[in-house]
Amino acid sequence: MSSDHSSLSVQGRLPLIDAHIHLDMYETDERKWIMQELTEHRIEAMIAVSKDLPSCQESLNLAAQYPGIVHPAFGYHPEQSVPSETELERLLQWMDEHAADMIAVGEIGLPYYSRQEALEQGRDFDLKPYVQLLERMLQFASKHNKPVVLHAVYDDAVLVCDLLEQYAITKAHFHWFKGAPDTIARMAKAGYYISFTPDILYEEEIIELARIYPAEQVMVETDGPWPFEGPFRGQTTHSKMVNDAAAAWANIQGLPQEEARSILYNNTRCFYGLA
Template identity: 30%
Template structure:
């Protein structure tokens, strides 16, 4: 019934009980899950998992906070090889993150430039392989959209964990991109995010957990799990004045059209 479009099943927080986490998700009606990678090692870990889990697909990519793990050109060839795996449905999680301090050896300007270079290379790869992209933004909106939007005729992006306004989202949706909501939409202080979820067109959004982070109410502050995407759907349904079944149907339809390889 529900499609969790962004759950970090490769997180170390799930290493001790992942089978139980997946069973709880299935019991809650989550029928499909996309697990985005953060680096090459994480991508390999997720692909090994997905080979044995029919309801899991993988996005492969270098997260902006892990951009210092790659240099030169060899990493892109390895990512290309991983992206050809039959369980890969997108390139991600990729983007820009200006919130965290630069890693050792980088000035702020050099770190931003390196992130942009890694992102652009992955956008080119996604376009080459005809894959859509999962996008990360943190305090980098203008720079991120400046790099991504020129690719709009070659790929679609989902701006994951969207926390912006409908005014920010509208130009993206017009170009065929999507936004995705996490459990933040259920928080009492959701504010702008809740309003965006209320008015976004039915064909313009997806839902996710971003597990193990950002658990929705009533689990806020605890480790998030893919099962909780049902709670996020219920929160959005209440905001929109729709049934949870309608939210599940709309977001599943959008996700099936966006991610490669689902029946």
């Protein structure tokens, strides 16, 4: 395991919540290491998103293993092949049976990066099945009155905003968002939330977004085990890194550290209905 890049002291500080992590994707020993260190690093809880049915099932198991700490979201990640109708029906039936156990529908969205890669390689890419998949997930969220956790960046976010309006879903969390100024303004006005990863320390596009997005609609996340660059290069992504993201956001906003942590913590609790 790699050491923490920062000497940021969090002892005695208000807690934070990792608003987006793929906890099921870690190796068992890495996951145990992370979970054992949460209290030390003032991480109270995490939103554990899922990418398919086995992932959902593992997220549910982890929530049972770490009650009150791991809050599972169930969905189908868009940066992979669309499931068959049989696979999708099986997933939706399982989600329906476990609706009371899920904090949100996610991770869902549209395959921006897969599509860009295909286009760069000269391959055709049919977006329509992904839109139809997303609509099925939004219908489920609407039926069960669940928030949605979205993978939707740049031009895709415009279509996703249209679909959220179509299905009257107002509780939407766009994780690790990037997009055009008019899309950002639209999302902010609609009350949608976004979350900042540790790249808020070194990515100018994210730093600028952090300057302008409404403070009452932001959270912090790791998207672990996705690795980061800058001061985090070579480190295993750990939920403790939200402390660094929170500190960076505080500096960008010109807020005292404790006030910023309180805002981020309360925003996450409010959005996800954590009592």
